[in-house]
């Protein structure tokens with residue numbers, strides 16, 4: 001989609017065994033672009049950015065369905081990988097699961113990936129403090145566009161959301177109908193943390209379009225009235 005008012009184009013490529021939304025963020029009027037959550041199918045993602053100059057790859061979190069194409073694309077474009085350092089242990093847990101069960105935790109084996117040895121490498125250096133928001137955040141420049149990375153723990157400890165004018169890429173933190181998955185099946189998740197993160201996200205302008213890591217878009221205005229109900233139900 002092209003949003004002339006906010007000067008940004010977002011391209012969505014649905015990839016991999018869990019239909020993950022991989023996003024391409026491009027400021028209008030230039031060729032620079034970020035790839036967000038290249039979950040799999042690097043050839044399709046590369047084709048979708050063949051007219052652009054990729055300047056970086058951001059992962060919202062290190063669950064396998066969001067990162068399986070990171071290494072291939074980072075190698076192809078020679079760009080940095082940005083992720084929260086707390087995701088290192090999420091990725092380690094994914095690999096532990098793989099080692100114990102022979103497949104990733106969604107039940108779909110990816111033998112080519114395992115054989116390739118091209119393991120994603122979440123960056124260890126992302127840690128800037130934004131006192132105004134009272135949580136970790138950082139800013140990335142993509143051409144003339146400023147993208148703010150918000151640390152929104154809960155689904156995983158180092159989950160990030162990307163805030164840009166008029167839009168939020170919410171990873172697996174906020175979906176239409178509620179927060180992302182937490183609970184005993186996801187040992188590094190934390191419901192109390194995710195509901196606090198979601199509360200912060202819902203303080204963004206009401207017309208902000210929310211683009212989650214799977215499925216359809218929503219808006220802050222559509223979700224905000226339900227926050228108390230989500231907190232009460234506990235998931």
Ligand SMILES: [Zn+2]
Nearest residue numbers: 061063155172
């Ligand atoms: Zn996830």
Ligand SMILES: [Zn+2]
Nearest residue numbers: 063065172213
């Ligand atoms: Zn996911």
